[in-house]
Amino acid sequence: MTDQGRPSVTIIGGGASGVLLAAHLLRDPASDIAVTLLERRGEFGQGVAYSASQRDHKVNVPARGMSAFADDPDHFWRWLQAQNYPSPTGSWVFVPRRLYGTYLEHVLGEAARLRPGRLTVQAEEAVAVRQGATDVETVLANGTIIASDHAVLAVGHETQPARGRGIAVRIGSPEDTPLDPDAPxxxxxxxxxxxxxxxxxxxxxxxxxxxxxxxxxxxxxGHRDVPALPIDEAEVPFGTSLPHFLTWFRALVADTEAQGSDWRSVIDGLRPFNQRIWQSWTEHTKRQALRHLRPWWNIHRHRxxxxxxxxxxxxxxxxxxxxxxxxxxxxxxxxxxxxxxxxxxxxxxxxxxxxxxxxxCGGVTVDVETSSNPIIRDLIANGTGRPDPLHIGLDVDENCCVITAAGATSSHLLAVGPLTRGRFFEIEAVPDIRKQCADIARRLLEG
Incomplete structure (x- = not known):
């Protein structure tokens, strides 16, 4: 413990993953844990996803699935109602992403209000972490060092540089200058x-x-408001080859549609098992899935x-x-x-x-070794962390503890959210991240 016996956690990254983890750590009134949340931009809860300013840029999960807390599924919906947000379809509504970022700011603010003195937020950039025998030090760009019992990497998505040596541009970037409205x-x-x-x-x-x-x-x-198909765990072919799994899956979809239901029900019914399916596959099968299945999966899963x-x-x-x-x-x-x-x-x-x-619009960075984030580069360069076998994130164990280049599991450094996609794959959306955050918070609070 680093502060007169008081447990402490430093969270690096103040987007959705970082805010959700901080909120879960601060939910327990019996704990006096100290939480430091770092975000270089000083905007907490925004990140890549929820900083979109346009009203038409919307969350692609209905409000009923976007609570910060899985055990309080109506939390976001109640907040929306308190804002008098119009919704003739009830909680089956897709809100602007910027509004969801405001909700995350509210969640963080409430956590600070209810647990005074336990949360510190800093608009600073972390550039390195150094592990000691009993703690971890987070080095900031301004030279400050924060010592804590644990540090958690919550850096979220990282966008690839635009292709073509700067000829291609990103929408809304400084290079996105006014266009002739009739130009191709x-x-x-x-x-x-x-x-x-x-x-x-x-x-x-x-x-x-x-x-x-x-x-x-x-x-x-596109989304439709259909119920998830109840799927028995015993029916799911864990650990099989990709062709065998796809044969089972297509047969289930065909049977479901033959009974008058929708393929979306199958996709959503499979969600509780997605991470376990991924983890049951061999590395060869995972590579096959990334190359051949992921494009098809993305358009059906992320609607x-x-x-x-x-x-x-x-x-x-x-x-x-x-x-x-x-x-x-x-x-x-x-x-x-x-x-x-x-x-x-x-x-x-x-x-x-x-x-x-x-x-x-090539999406997020998929090879963690090409990261432009200084803390990720430093981790890999000094061996404190290493890429997962597929290089789509950092290598972590089942408890989200970072694995070093030598194969040792860190007892003080963890990762959360998209950075752990190599282990969990389905860890992009709030319903998955909030569960991961709840699990990490529980383990850290239990000591």
Missing amino acids: VMILGSGLSMVDTWLSLAQIEHRGPILVVSRNGFLPK LPPEQHERLSAAIAGGQVQLIAAEFVGIERHGAGVRATIRPRGQQDRQALDVARVYD
Whole structure:
């Protein structure tokens, strides 16, 4: 213990994962644990996901599933009602992401109010951690060192740099200067980030053609308010090959639809078992799933709010949005615009397309060794942490303790949220992260 016998935790990252963990640590009135929450931007609860400023950028989970606390599932819905948020469909409503960020700020503020003196927040950047025999030191960019019993990495998602040596841009970045509203543009990627970019273009009434290029040509599916299918644990084929698992899964979907139900019920019914399914697979099967299954899984698992899906479908049907299944080869400046080279799926020949701008919506960083976060680079460089075998996150054990380069399990350094995707895979959304945070908080409070 680092403060006269008082247990202490430093949380590095003040996005959703960090705020949820802090709130869970501070729920127990019997504990006097001291929590320090670090976020370099000074905006707590925002992060990559919930800092979106546009009203059309919405959470893709209905309000009924977005409580900060799994054991109080109506917590977010009650807060929404207290804000007089209009919802003719009740808790089946998809709110703006910025509003959910405000809710997380409220959750953190309530935790501080109810447990005075136990929470410290700092608008500082952590650049390194150093483990001792009985504690861990967090080194800040300003030179300050914070000693605590435990440190938890909650750095969340990290966006890849835009491709093409700065020729492609991110929507809303300083490079995203005003466009001719009739100019053609290209979007690389067809997932949820693409939808955000398309919505941003729609908000400024962009009229020109929008070419959406992705390797598989998939688009996210839309939500429907259907119940999750009850699935018995004994029915799930844990630890089998990917072909065997997919045969079982497709048969279950076909049977469910034959009975008049919806495939979404199967996806949602499988959710309690997703992490265990992933962990039951061999590394070879996991690699197969990442390469071949993940694009299909993402569009069915991470769905769009119904109204957004309807708007996007109408834009495609009307011809403004054109979906192209192709491999992105490269881009170069061409006059006042950009020339993009692609290879359409199933073809050998390349195709050059001239557009005014290319928006890169390639998603989050998948190789942790390419991280631009100084604390992650430092961890890997000094062996305090190591990439998981698939390099999609840090290597952690079943309790989220970071594993060193030598294979030892840290007793003082943990990770939470998307950084642990190599171990848990399904750890992107609030319903999964809040459970992980509750489990970590319980173990830390038990000592």
